[in-house]
Amino acid sequence: MKKRGFGYGCIFYGTGYGNGFPDISRSIAELDTKGHINIYVGATEVGQGAKTILGQIAAEALDVPVEIVTLIHEDTSITPDAGTAAASRQTYNTGNAVKISAEELKKEIIVVAKGLLNEDHLEISNGVIRSNTSDKTLTLKDIAEASGGGFLRKDGIFQANTTEMDPETGQGNPYWPYTINAYAVEVEVDTTTGIVDIIRAACSQDVGRAINPSLVEGQIDGGFAMGLGYAIFEDINLDKGRIKHNRFTNYLIPTALDMPEIEKIIVEDPESTGPFGAKGIGEPVMIAAAPAILNAIYDAVGVRLTEIPVTPEKLLKALKKREG
Amino acid sequence: MKTINVKINGENYTREINEDMRLLDFIRDELKLYGTKEGCGEGECGACTVIMDGVTVNSCMVMAFQANNKEILTIEGMEDEKGLHPIQQAFLDEGAVQCGFCIPGMVLSAKALLDKNPKPSRKEIKEGISGNLCRCTGYNKIVDSIEKASQYLEGEDQ
Numbered sequence A: 001m002k003k004r005g006f007g008y009g010c011i012f013y014g015t016g017y018g019n020g021f022p023d024i025s026r027s028i029a030e031l032d033t034k035g036h037i038n039i040y041v042g043a044t045e046v047g048q049g050a051k052t053i054l055g056q057i058a059a060e061a062l063d064v065p066v067e068i069v070t071l072i073h074e075d076t077s078i079t080p081d082a083g084t085a086a087a088s089r090q091t092y093n094t095g096n097a098v099k100i101s102a103e104e105l106k107k108e109i110i111v112v113a114k115g116l117l118n119e120d121h122l123e124i125s126n127g128v129i130r131s132n133t134s135d136k137t138l139t140l141k142d143i144a145e146a147s148g149g150g151f152l153r154k155d156g157i158f159q160a161n162t163t164e165m166d167p168e169t170g171q172g173n174p175y176w177p178y179t180i181n182a183y184a185v186e187v188e189v190d191t192t193t194g195i196v197d198i199i200r201a202a203c204s205q206d207v208g209r210a211i212n213p214s215l216v217e218g219q220i221d222g223g224f225a226m227g228l229g230y231a232i233f234e235d236i237n238l239d240k241g242r243i244k245h246n247r248f249t250n251y252l253i254p255t256a257l258d259m260p261e262i263e264k265i266i267v268e269d270p271e272s273t274g275p276f277g278a279k280g281i282g283e284p285v286m287i288a289a290a291p292a293i294l295n296a297i298y299d300a301v302g303v304r305l306t307e308i309p310v311t312p313e314k315l316l317k318a319l320k321k322r323e324g
Numbered sequence B: 001m002k003t004i005n006v007k008i009n010g011e012n013y014t015r016e017i018n019e020d021m022r023l024l025d026f027i028r029d030e031l032k033l034y035g036t037k038e039g040c041g042e043g044e045c046g047a048c049t050v051i052m053d054g055v056t057v058n059s060c061m062v063m064a065f066q067a068n069n070k071e072i073l074t075i076e077g078m079e080d081e082k083g084l085h086p087i088q089q090a091f092l093d094e095g096a097v098q099c100g101f102c103i104p105g106m107v108l109s110a111k112a113l114l115d116k117n118p119k120p121s122r123k124e125i126k127e128g129i130s131g132n133l134c135r136c137t138g139y140n141k142i143v144d145s146i147e148k149a150s151q152y153l154e155g156e157d158q
């Protein structure tokens, strides 16, 4: 028989290394001789979109077109350390470092421009330096040339503000910032085979501010797929410290056919310490999926499973046991 | 040693190869076409997908000599003088690429599907790429891109 059920899962999640561990990102913003912006960061792009987002943050902070920003990363001989691509920390931590370096570079550009134009009230707008009191303008290339053909470079450094929690009082600031989400799923359980099918899902994710909504959606889809695998497929089958399911024939991950459509609700509640209000969501989008799926299975067939993955064999066993 | 003739991305190659060489290694190591990826090496992940005489194969499961007198398309052959293939463009436009490791295989599976079935349903698209595993994207934006590619290709035909 096929039975349907709904389940929900909600989490709050502390991003970054946490507990006072030095969580530092560094960035260098540079105006090169062509009048283009280069951002140097040791952040690693693993598909999560750091490269895209960090360039956007720099462009926004400087008020220049994103097309003239080049992100130079992953080369430790020329980039400063931006910490690991882990702990959902690159958008927030390295984003802040990039923003600081870009703001510092902007100040420097304005200083050079003031000298050239003999004017006091200048700003950069869409890549052009403009005077607020006259119609004089300068290009970024003019600034690059005026600074002796050399490069203008500015550092940015950001450290997340966390402290260890006092075990006695429970006081402290173990993570910063936190992010919150909720998943809803509908499943269909085949009580003859034990197979669980996800019919549809919805995710609402607090992102602080979505710097790139399309990437946020991609992270939600990917996170749900990982959570789905975690909930019902992926079993490394450890035996005396050895992984027995070490190939895709027995370590199953979701395929396109296993994935439902996901309704994505991006909740924007700007984080005051984040770059333009943003915070990281890489891990959070995965975590709530498994509890939501297990809750939906409970709703569908009335058995409460507490061990993952809920493979068809385990589910059938639990159903049998209940019938007793 | 064995001599094989293969046409890859429109070009003819004649090479002496060891009989135990896989097609995947022929493509990567002999021809230096590194777009084709090796994920599992045992026919489960689809990262090594290429199109051979119109059908997708896992190039890790095909011996190079089996490609003798065959025509093969790898990801490098998708682009032409006009630029990216519409399927590749659709992947970019939809933001379907994350780490990218599965993408050459996905694009070729999409091509094989759309060649046979120019207007697939979402279900058919999912079936068409079900042999290609992706750890990053959760597939939804890939399915969106293949739908979009189908529209782009339809527009081109008109």
Ligand code: FES
Residues within 6 Å of the ligand: B037, B038, B039, B040, B041, B042, B043, B044, B045, B046, B047, B048, B049, B058, B059, B060, B061
């Ligand atoms: S590498 Fe060929 S299927 Fe995985």
Ligand code: FES
Residues within 6 Å of the ligand: A047, B097, B098, B099, B100, B101, B102, B103, B133, B134, B135, B136, B137
């Ligand atoms: S994009 Fe990373 S495996 Fe598919």
